[in-house]
Structures are given as structure tokens and as C-alpha cells.
Amino acid sequence: MKAHQHFDTIIIGGSYAGLSAAMALGRSLRRVLIIDSGKPCNRQTPHSHNFITQDGNTPAAISKLARSQVLNYRTVKWHKGLAVEGRKTREDFEITTDSGSTFWGKKIIFATGLKDLMPEIPGFAECWGISVIHCPYCHGYEVRNEKTGLLGNGDFIFEFAKIIHHWTTDLCIYTNGTASFDKEQKAFMNKHGIQINEKPIKEFAHYNGQIDHILFEDGHKEIIKAIYAKPKFSQHCSIAATLGCEITEQGLIKVNEFQKTSIAGIWACGDNCSPMRSVANAVYSGSLTGTMLNKEMIEEDFK
Numbered sequence: 001m002k003a004h005q006h007f008d009t010i011i012i013g014g015s016y017a018g019l020s021a022a023m024a025l026g027r028s029l030r031r032v033l034i035i036d037s038g039k040p041c042n043r044q045t046p047h048s049h050n051f052i053t054q055d056g057n058t059p060a061a062i063s064k065l066a067r068s069q070v071l072n073y074r075t076v077k078w079h080k081g082l083a084v085e086g087r088k089t090r091e092d093f094e095i096t097t098d099s100g101s102t103f104w105g106k107k108i109i110f111a112t113g114l115k116d117l118m119p120e121i122p123g124f125a126e127c128w129g130i131s132v133i134h135c136p137y138c139h140g141y142e143v144r145n146e147k148t149g150l151l152g153n154g155d156f157i158f159e160f161a162k163i164i165h166h167w168t169t170d171l172c173i174y175t176n177g178t179a180s181f182d183k184e185q186k187a188f189m190n191k192h193g194i195q196i197n198e199k200p201i202k203e204f205a206h207y208n209g210q211i212d213h214i215l216f217e218d219g220h221k222e223i224i225k226a227i228y229a230k231p232k233f234s235q236h237c238s239i240a241a242t243l244g245c246e247i248t249e250q251g252l253i254k255v256n257e258f259q260k261t262s263i264a265g266i267w268a269c270g271d272n273c274s275p276m277r278s279v280a281n282a283v284y285s286g287s288l289t290g291t292m293l294n295k296e297m298i299e300e301d302f303k
Helices: 016-026 059-070 136-143 154-164 183-191 279-301
Strands: 004-012 032-036 076-080 083-088 093-097 102-110 114-117 148-151 171-174 195-197 201-207 210-216 221-223 226-229 232-235 266-268
Touching (some): 016 076, 102 279, 183 195, 210 226
Parallel strands (some): 004 102, 102 266
Antiparallel strands (some): 093 102, 114 232, 210 221
């Protein structure tokens, strides 16, 4: 691809949300460029679930098929690279990649996902997306009725435990230190057989990402099938914030019901702007983004 080209829309991020937006725009006869570095956050996950027609397939296989279908449209182009800089010109947005290539687009879509910040527990990162999981709707069926843990503390984990208890009653919360639940919460969990383990964790012992047991600092071991966790995250790409897009208290790009950000001409879709982190939601939000952005451009043409 030539180093300098203009497009109707530049989509930063070529996973499920970005590809879905690109299909809607490409089929709307818009000149689209997708910039993608090839490192999705779920690249370790062996199987994707709760997405009809693709249930049980690998995330990589779903992306590969989606990309091949999207790039069948001559209106859509692909650039492998990492977007590192963006600025607003008088009429367009200018995006520069790590290789020094520069592109211009009338509109920008950020489909850049999130970067999970792993806790400093040996084995956690290696198990993330495999046996350390984030969503019961994505993975809960496969570990139903198994010995299951939750890593965390406080009000959020208490509420999360009630959800996970639906999939398995053999459930333990690992707080990795002193528990901060109040008396009512502890009484509720005791009533429903939800255990609490406050021992400091030394390691998640695993084999190729499949956890075998939790090793505690005191030498105690506890065999377990899966652990739910909600690690902190940051935006995978800082360009949206640099361009002035409002960020919520939760650290997500703020969008309206049509996926528009607080900055005119900039849209966002997928995990970077939604607490619902799933393939199905990413595809939906990408399709909505492409459709509504195209409508906006049509309205602008008729002014």
C-alpha cells in the first residue's frame, strides 16, 4: 500500500468490532482502511462461545473468516501496523503508524479494544483466557458444576459470586489477603455455601494455561478447575484520548447510543467503550457503528 492515501473512514483495530464496522461501510460504497497490529486481547483463548454460527470455534478462526469476507469488498483495504499518532487537520484526521506510514480519513473509528493489566501472581497471565476466565456467558457452561474460584474482594466480587453460583455451587472466593466483606455479605455467602479463602497466593500452578492448583504462601495447595477474575484494564490505544474523546470513570471511551464519541467525526465500538466484553457484542456494536456513520455521511452530503 502506498504511504499516503485518503479514505472516507479509517478504522483502527481489525478484530470483530472493526471488521463488522468495515463490512457495513464497505457495502455502503465507502472507501475504508483498517489498520491492525495483529494482537487481539483474546489471542490465548482456545474457544469462543455464545455467538451463534461460530460457537466453539477459536477466536483466530472467526477473525480469519471475517477478514477474508470483509476484504472481498474492493472498497475495504488493510494495513498491518500499529497506529501510534493521530491529529485533526482542517478537513480530515491524520493517522500515523509505527512504520511511519501516514493516512488521512474523513472519519475515524476506534475499535482498539482494551489491555488487561495482569496481577503479579505467577501463572495468572499464562492461564488468562484459558482457565482464568472473565465471563460465565462465554465460558461458564464448559466448567459448570466444577470446583471454581473467584479472585478478588469487596462488593463487586460479592455480586459476581451470586452470578457464578448459578453455574456451580462448588465455589470459593480467593481474596489473596484479608477479606473486606461486611457481616451481611458473609452471612449470605455462608447460607449459600460460598467459601472465602483469605490466604495470600504464591502461584497458579498450571500446564499450558490449564490451571491445576493454587499454591498459597503457607505451602497449602488447592486443586481447582477454573477461576473467574476481573483484572484492571487500560485503553489499548491512547489516540482517542489524545484527540480529546471523553473517557468514563471506568476508563472506557464514552459513546452515545449510536457509538459516537464526544468529538465530531470520531466513533468507537467494541470492548474499548463497553463493559460487555464478548464477540457477539463487538460484532453488534461494530455493525451499528458502520451503519450510523454511513447515515451521518449521507446527511452531510445532502446539506
